[in-house]
Amino acid sequence: MSSHHSLQHSNNDLKLHWTVAGLTLTTVAAYLIFCHVAGEPWRINLPEDQRVLIRTLFYVLAIIGFPVTNLLRHIQLRLNQTMPGPKPAKQRYLLTVIVSMGLAETVALMGLVIFLLGDDYNTLYIFTALSVLAVFLYRPKADEYREIMVALASREDDDD
Numbered sequence: 001m002s003s004h005h006s007l008q009h010s011n012n013d014l015k016l017h018w019t020v021a022g023l024t025l026t027t028v029a030a031y032l033i034f035c036h037v038a039g040e041p042w043r044i045n046l047p048e049d050q051r052v053l054i055r056t057l058f059y060v061l062a063i064i065g066f067p068v069t070n071l072l073r074h075i076q077l078r079l080n081q082t083m084p085g086p087k088p089a090k091q092r093y094l095l096t097v098i099v100s101m102g103l104a105e106t107v108a109l110m111g112l113v114i115f116l117l118g119d120d121y122n123t124l125y126i127f128t129a130l131s132v133l134a135v136f137l138y139r140p141k142a143d144e145y146r147e148i149m150v151a152l153a154s155r156e157d158d159d160d
Contacts, residue, residue: 104134
């Protein structure tokens with residue numbers, strides 16, 4: 001199989017994976033739209049000192065979340081390559097993408113929560129931008145998928 005054909009094959013296999021990433025971005029955009037269009041009546045407006053504590057906690061969680069997501073993704077990619085079982089590479093990698101996108105969306109959700117607790121739009125935008133950055137960093141990648149396919153194929157060759 002030529003490398004161009006292999007690349008096209010792996011890109012087609014990743015359509016569902018990209019759909020998950022697209023849905024994550026859609027949800028993040030929906031949070032922003034909700035806050036601008038209908039968010040005001042839902043706001044609680046906690047006292048400033050309580051919001052500062054929650055905001056700080058959320059920032060710490062978001063900052064810690066990036067390396068944790070990277071580590072989890074790395075572990076999942078290795079497990080995708082080495083775990084026994086009949087699951088194809090496409091299905092294995094989909095779980096990795098879903099977990100990564102879920103963690104990316106959690107950052108946007110923290111922005112939504114702190115906004116609804118009374119913080120300003122600036123905080124909402126910061127968490128949204130961090131979430132979009134996470135989607136970009138942990139998006140489906142053809143190279144990662146190909147590495148899983150190669151590892152599983154070589155394992156099958158070893159079994160023969």
